[in-house]
Amino acid sequence: MKYRWAASTAVIGAILGLAAAPAAAAPDEAIDIYGTPVRVAIAADGTAYLGNYGQGGGVFVVPSGATRASRTISTGGHITTGLAIGPDGTLYVATAEGDQSAVEVVPAGDAATARTIPVSPGRHPVAAGPDGTVYVANPAGDTVSVIAPNGTAVDRTIKVGAGPAEIAVAQNGTAYVTSQTAGTVSVIPAGADTVAKTIELVSDTGTSEEPHGIAAAPDGTIYVANIKSSDIAVIKPGAGTVAERIYVEGGPQDVAIAPDGSLYVTSLLTRKLSVIRPHTKEVAGAIPTDGGPGHLAVAPDGSVIVISPGTSPRGGAVVRYSTAALAAASQGSTAAAPAASLSSEAAAQPAAGTPNALPAVAGGVAAAFVAAAVGILVKGRRRRARLAGASQAG
Structure with a gap:
């Protein structure tokens, strides 16, 4: 007995012992890419475009479900600093080489640039609106350049906060620009020549929370990843202040929205892809990533591609996470909110990589x-x- x-x-x-294992699903597949991919955009048919920041530049084209690029779109040897896809499938590629920068326009399905639009020197994130308007962030000048649909030159330039980092465009055409140095989100209505509203993202001591990644939901809600305060700020449609915050450990850098309303967040310090389910206010779970994750994008089927720059001999890792892996990760939380206010610089944060107690x-x-x-x-x-x-x- x-x-x-x-x-x-x-x-x-x-x-x-099995139950004690962290709830994290292994990535389904790595995408084999040479060079240094730092940007990713996914078209309506699931094709992924990966911008190469490494020598030779170019954009790798990865068909839906594939693990290798089927072809490379040349950028004339210039490095890629930004990617966006317009409503008609046109690919916009921001490139830089020395003191020369441009936005290269590649029609849907084409293998080469159709036209090149010069922009100010620097490295430029880009975003495309629902009508084809293209917004180009100019970090060196603290401005945003606007290119009209089918334009061949910059139409107008708008002053924003210091250190513009990323841009998201809502379905009504309003552009939202995070300024990491200033700690603000600039609101630019469709067709406007100036910023209509500035939303502050600063700590209790008046310093920037370092807003970086930004995403616009179909209903107009805006989500901002704040590196310094380790949270996602939620801005309701038309509002001028933050409505609520969702704590995400490890300095969240980028955020994306899935078709079902889920949020996916990359955190560089903790090397995790966090999952926030629709209509919730906390992280449901997370997946350890291959190195420090940077930018990400959600495919039409709900899978997520994450780029981890500089984590392999080839210059970077690219991993596709399936919907099954993401669902499994959301079964258990790996982050706990600090006791102090999230907006306070003194807020206690878990040490990077600390396991759940x-x-x-x-x-x-x-x-x-x-x-x-x-x-x-x-x-x-x-x-x-x-x-x-x-x-x-x-």
Whole structure:
């Protein structure tokens, strides 16, 4: 009876050990890319475009579901600094080489640039609106250049906060620009020549929360990834202030919205892809990434492509996470909100890479169960061996 209990204990311990493992699904597949991909955009048919920041530049074209590029769109040797896809499938590629920068226009399905639009020197994130208007961030000049649909030159330039980082365009054509140095989001209505509204994202001491990645939901809600305050700021349609915040550990850098309304967030310090389910205010779970993750994009089928620059001999890792992997990750949270206010610089944050306390404790309990069970089984076998030996000697 004692040994049956020991066997049961071992089974229970093993189950606890399995339960103690962090809820994280392994990535489904790595996309084999040479160079240094830093930007990703996904078309309506699932084709992924990966901008090469490394030598030779260019854009790698990866068909839906593929793990290798089928072709490369040349950028004339210039590095790629920004990517956007227009409503008609046109690809807009921001490039830079020395003091020369441009936005190259590649019609849907084409293998080469159709026209080149000069912009100010620098490295430029870009975004395309629902009518084909293209917005180009100019970090060196603290401005945003606007290119009209089918335009061949910059139409107008708008002053924004210091250090413009990323741009998102809502379905009504309003552009939202994060300024990382200033700690602001500039709101530019469709067709406007100036910023209509500035939303502040600063700490209690008046310093920038370092807003970086930004995404616009179909209903007009805006989500901003704040590196310094480790949260996602939620801005309701038409609002001038932050409505709520969702804590995401490790300095979230980029955010994207899935077709079902889920949010996906990359955190460079903790090397995780966090999952926030629709209509919730906390992280549901996370997947460890291959190196420090940067930009990401969601495909029409709900899968997510994440770029981790500089994590392999080839210059960077690109991984596609399936909807199944993302759903599995959302079954258990890996982040806990700090006790202090999220907007405070003094807010306590978990150390990068610190495991969840509950799995650690459960793992210890499981180990104790297994150790005890093994000890009982070994002792039992030794006792039976001694008894058998005594019987034979008699």
